[in-house]
Amino acid sequence: MGFAHLDRYADRDSWLTSHTSPSQRIWIALAAAFAAGLMPAGAWRALAVLGIVIALGVWSARLPVSALARRVGQAVPFFLLPALALPISVPGPTAFEFGRLTLSEPGLMRAAEIVARATLAVSAVAVVVSITRSTDLLRGLDGLPLPRLVKSSLSLGYRYVYLLNDELDRTARAIRSRMGDASRLRLWRARASTLAHLFLRAHDRGTRIHAAMLSRGYHDRLPTLQPAATVSPVWTLAIAGLFAVIWLGGLMEAMV
Amino acid sequence: MEGFGGGGGRRGYLDTVMAHIPDGFLSASVSAGTFAAAGAFTAVAARQAKARLDDRAAPTLGLATAAVFAAQAVNFPVAAGTSGHLLGGTLVAVAFGPWAGFLIMTAVVIAQALIFADGGLTALGANVFNIAGAGALLGYAVYRLLTGLAGEGPLRRGLAAAVAAYLAALLTGVAAGLELGLSGIAPTRLSVGAMASVHAVVGLAEAAITGLAVWSLTRKRPDLLFRPRGSTVAQPPPAVVLASLGVVAALTGVLAIIASTAPDGLERLAIDLGFADAASSWAAAPLAGYRAWIPGAVSTVVAVVLGMALLFAGTAATVRAVARVRGPKEG
Numbered sequence: 001m002g003f004a005h006l007d008r009y010a011d012r013d014s015w016l017t018s019h020t021s022p023s024q025r026i027w028i029a030l031a032a033a034f035a036a037g038l039m040p041a042g043a044w045r046a047l048a049v050l051g052i053v054i055a056l057g058v059w060s061a062r063l064p065v066s067a068l069a070r071r072v073g074q075a076v077p078f079f080l081l082p083a084l085a086l087p088i089s090v091p092g093p094t095a096f097e098f099g100r101l102t103l104s105e106p107g108l109m110r111a112a113e114i115v116a117r118a119t120l121a122v123s124a125v126a127v128v129v130s131i132t133r134s135t136d137l138l139r140g141l142d143g144l145p146l147p148r149l150v151k152s153s154l155s156l157g158y159r160y161v162y163l164l165n166d167e168l169d170r171t172a173r174a175i176r177s178r179m180g181d182a183s184r185l186r187l188w189r190a191r192a193s194t195l196a197h198l199f200l201r202a203h204d205r206g207t208r209i210h211a212a213m214l215s216r217g218y219h220d221r222l223p224t225l226q227p228a229a230t231v232s233p234v235w236t237l238a239i240a241g242l243f244a245v246i247w248l249g250g251l252m253e254a255m256v
Numbered sequence: 257m258e259g260f261g262g263g264g265g266r267r268g269y270l271d272t273v274m275a276h277i278p279d280g281f282l283s284a285s286v287s288a289g290t291f292a293a294a295g296a297f298t299a300v301a302a303r304q305a306k307a308r309l310d311d312r313a314a315p316t317l318g319l320a321t322a323a324v325f326a327a328q329a330v331n332f333p334v335a336a337g338t339s340g341h342l343l344g345g346t347l348v349a350v351a352f353g354p355w356a357g358f359l360i361m362t363a364v365v366i367a368q369a370l371i372f373a374d375g376g377l378t379a380l381g382a383n384v385f386n387i388a389g390a391g392a393l394l395g396y397a398v399y400r401l402l403t404g405l406a407g408e409g410p411l412r413r414g415l416a417a418a419v420a421a422y423l424a425a426l427l428t429g430v431a432a433g434l435e436l437g438l439s440g441i442a443p444t445r446l447s448v449g450a451m452a453s454v455h456a457v458v459g460l461a462e463a464a465i466t467g468l469a470v471w472s473l474t475r476k477r478p479d480l481l482f483r484p485r486g487s488t489v490a491q492p493p494p495a496v497v498l499a500s501l502g503v504v505a506a507l508t509g510v511l512a513i514i515a516s517t518a519p520d521g522l523e524r525l526a527i528d529l530g531f532a533d534a535a536s537s538w539a540a541a542p543l544a545g546y547r548a549w550i551p552g553a554v555s556t557v558v559a560v561v562l563g564m565a566l567l568f569a570g571t572a573a574t575v576r577a578v579a580r581v582r583g584p585k586e587g
Contacts, residue, residue, distance in 0.1 A: 006371065029377070030377060033279055033376065033377040033378060034377070034378055036279065036280070037279035037280050037282070037287075037376055037377065037378030037379070038282075038283070038284045038287060038378055040284075041440075071373065072373070074372070074373060075278070075372075075373035075374070078276065078278045078373070078374060078375075079278035079279070079280060079281070079376075082278075082281070085450070086441070086442060089442055089446055089450075090442055090443070091443070110441065113280070114280045114281060114441070115280070116280075117279060117280030118278050118279045118280035118281075118376065121279035121280060121376060121377065121378065122278075122279065122373050122376075125370065125373060125377060126373065129370060129371060134371070137370070137371075145295075146298070146366075147298055147299065147301075147302030147359070148302070149302050149305060149306065149313055149314065149317055149359050150298065150302070150359055150362050150363050150366070152314040152317070152318055153314070153317040153318045153320075153321040153359060153360060153363035154321065154363045154366065154367060155318070156314065156315065156317075156318020156319065156321070156322070157318050157319075157321030157322040157325060157363060157364075157367070158322075158367075159318075159322075160318065160319055160322040161322040161325045161326055163322075164319075164322050164323055164325075164326040165326045165329065167326075168326050168329070168330065172330075188332060188464065188465075188468060189468060189472075191330055191332060191465075192465055192468030192469045192471075192472055193468070193469075193472040194330065195327050195330060195342065195347075195465070195469045195472075196469045196470075196472035196473040196476060197472075197476070198323050198326060198327055199320070199323050199327075199347070199348075199351050199469075199473065200473065200476060200477055200480065201323075202319040202320055202322065202323035203316070203319070203320075203351070203480055205319050206312070206315045206316040206318070206319035206320070207312075207315075207316075209315040209318075209319065210311070210312050210315040210316070213314075213315060214311075218311065219311075220311050220314070222314065
């Protein structure tokens with residue numbers, strides 16, 4: 001198995017892919033997500049402008065709207081359900097009444113803002129992730145201020161998760177064929193024991209990989225043979241700057 | 257792959273829905289503050305893990321990260337078609353040490369936010385702080401304290417890990433609730449109460465899975481479990497004991513406050529929906545002598561339980577629907 005479905009739109013050429021490198025695109029996604037996610041309450045016009053810019057980004061990436069919608073839809077329950085609790089739980093003047101259930105005005109307002117902010121932030125990240133190959137994305141993380149161990153964990157984790165998953169699949173098949181009618185308690189035990197095995201194997205494999213890396217001249221750094229693409233940062237700076245300006249505009253709008 | 261997972265793509269389950277704060281919920285100041293805290297912890301963790309593991313650090317942590325991802329695809333059936341899965345913070349801390357565990361969970365949280373839109377980028381600092389911090393660091397501190405007191409057999413280690421995982425899950429919820437409250441999303445008492453009660457339930461599955469896995473791990477290969485440097489028998493230093501006791505006391509305090517103030521919003525919900533009357537008349541008969549104070553408390557409890565059940569059912573239904581539409585291969 002693999003994560004091939006994540007990279008389905010990664011090889012299309014578009015304005016966005018030819019004017020930005022993968023690592024630059026991560027910065028753009030961060031700028032957009034921060035502008036959207038941290039937009040102050042009440043800055044509806046700034047949010048609208050941000051939405052238009054992100055929609056332009058979708059268009060310039062030649063990403064099918066259905067593909068984007070699938071990706072964004074996957075994230076919707078994560079923010080929609082908590083947001084839906086707000087109209088009921090936040091105190092304030094009543095806006096609607098359904099029988100004995102009252103929805104408060106500030107609660108509705110807050111829920112609407114959260115849904116708008118979250119949708120825009122998730123869309124921006126989804127565009128970038130969709131049009132960038134996972135391996136490029138991982139290499140693009142090099143530019144971020146993260147400890148090297150976290151970056152190497154991400155790239156090695158990506159490389160080996162297929163393998164461990166396949167091992168788990170085989171174990172699962174074996175358990176199913178031997179414990180078809182086992183009680184829930186025994187199944188939990190079997191699965192927990194499978195997890196323990198998974199971590200043991202991961203540990204042993206880590207030791208073997210370390211030996212293999214050493215024998216190939218490993219010096220504490222994961223080398224790459226693929227040179228990083230050199231793309232002028234002008235467009236990235238311009239786009240990220242635009243997001244910053246919109247966010248500042250939102251701050252001013254909220255203050256007025 | 258009925259019930260076992262292994263599809264590789266992450267499907268959202270209840271506890272991830274609850275544990276990861278999405279974009280749009282945190283204010284700029286809370287986002288900045290949690291990023292600073294998470295950044296400081298990550299830097300310390302990187303230094304500590306490096307000192308301990310040297311150049312074995314990269315492969316060890318990389319494989320452990322892959323293992324956490326794979327492990328999260330294993331479903332543990334709970335009831336009525338819902339299932340839980342491992343979050344893993346306490347388990348990796350027990351197996352690989354607290355600081356390595358922190359880095360592993362940080363990598364997992366980053367991948368979830370970037371690739372699966374599970375948790376927001378503006379909330380990345382908060383999520384690392386809540387999930388990796390509480391799961392690995394606090395979980396390990398409690399585990400260490402308990403094994404120091406109780407001993408090191410497989411059963412004892414398993415139980416210690418279960419308790420540690422439960423408290424860690426609870427603290428993850430309390431921290432997330434505090435951050436949401438500080439961001440002005442909902443009254444702090446309310447958000448902390450809601451998040452803590454959700455995690456009080458989710459934590460049960462996490463505790464059971466972690467406990468069973470550690471028990472199994474100790475029976476198979478006790479030599480592989482993380483051992484604090486310079487001690488053959490785990491004898492926690494006084495600082496660790498004090499810190500853990502402090503954290504446990506603080507948690508109990510928070511819970512006591514939540515319990516005693518019984519979130520206003522939930523009570524209002526109970527009254528709005530009419531549970532209050534139903535609950536008090538239902539409770540009146542067997543508990544006549546306590547009528548003065550029982551009805552209010554019972555209606556709150558009934559409202560909390562019903563609200564949680566609704567939230568769980570709604571989330572489960574939505575997540576399952578989404579998972580079916582997205583259709584990760586399940587052989």
